[in-house]
Amino acid sequence: MLRLAMTTDAETFERVRGPLGERGIAVEHVRAKERSLCVSGDEDDGEFGGFDVGFVYPSRLMEGAVVDERLSVPWVNGRESVLTSRNKAGVLAALDAVGVPTPRTVMVSNPVDEATVIDAVSSFSYPVVVKPNSATRGVGVAAAHDLDSLLGIVDYLNLVHDYRATGDRSYLIQEFLPDARDYRAMVVDGAYAGAVRRELPADAIESGRWKHNVHRSAEAAAVDLPERAYDLAERAADALGIDYLGVDLLEAGDRLVVTETNARPTIDAATKYEPDFYDRLAGLIRRTAER
Incomplete structure (x- = not known):
């Protein structure tokens, strides 16, 4: 069985363990932060040994460099992918250059x-x-x-x-795009893999709130996007050269724009994605391991 190192133990970790395990990929947590990490010497690297592939490079880049060296595995999304996506201005400039609409x-x-x-x-x-x-x-x-x-x-x-x-x-x-609908589309291995609409409760909107972030109490519901929306998501991932990507879209009137991307996207419930989501994700992980 392939061993996949995942440096988060939050929602995504719990959701992917079963589906990927059924596809021959053992998902194991490697703690990358809020701890001590040995950077030199002959200490036993048992917790880092025996992995075949990493999922996404650690969010804290300094700790990530140590964990990366200890694991010595290829990542589905490596350091460069995380850095590329984190730079919002750089992302928007790259997308604008290839004609992807942005705010x-x-x-x-x-x-x-x-x-x-x-x-x-x-x-x-x-x-x-x-x-x-x-x-x-x-x-x-x-x-x-x-x-x-x-x-x-x-x-x-x-x-x-x-x-x-x-x-x-x-x-x-x-x-600012007033009354915009907020979507997160997932792209796996270059292809659209499903989307959710993120929306605040009605009382929050009535009180003047407008940021539809799940981490700020918004709900994420599965949604069928029009072809032009998942085409934008795929073009964004292709322009950035990132295999596994969350693409944030805003729709206001006739306008549909890409606002941000996330190379460390949270995976939601499988019912919110395309039926072959985990087959494609497992395939991407296996190909990454073979690099």
């Missing part, structure tokens, strides 16, 4: 003066979305409804970025 976006690289921010947003209509370039799960994303509120958000970012340990000091200013 109108400007990247601001701190530190900049107030005049630069005012100039960057001068051609936008309010409200606008402000988001850190490399955060996940909707962390730090805010809507600015006028110039004063925008500059207030920027003041906060400047305060955070003043700490020298902050790695990525860039952020995005992006057009």
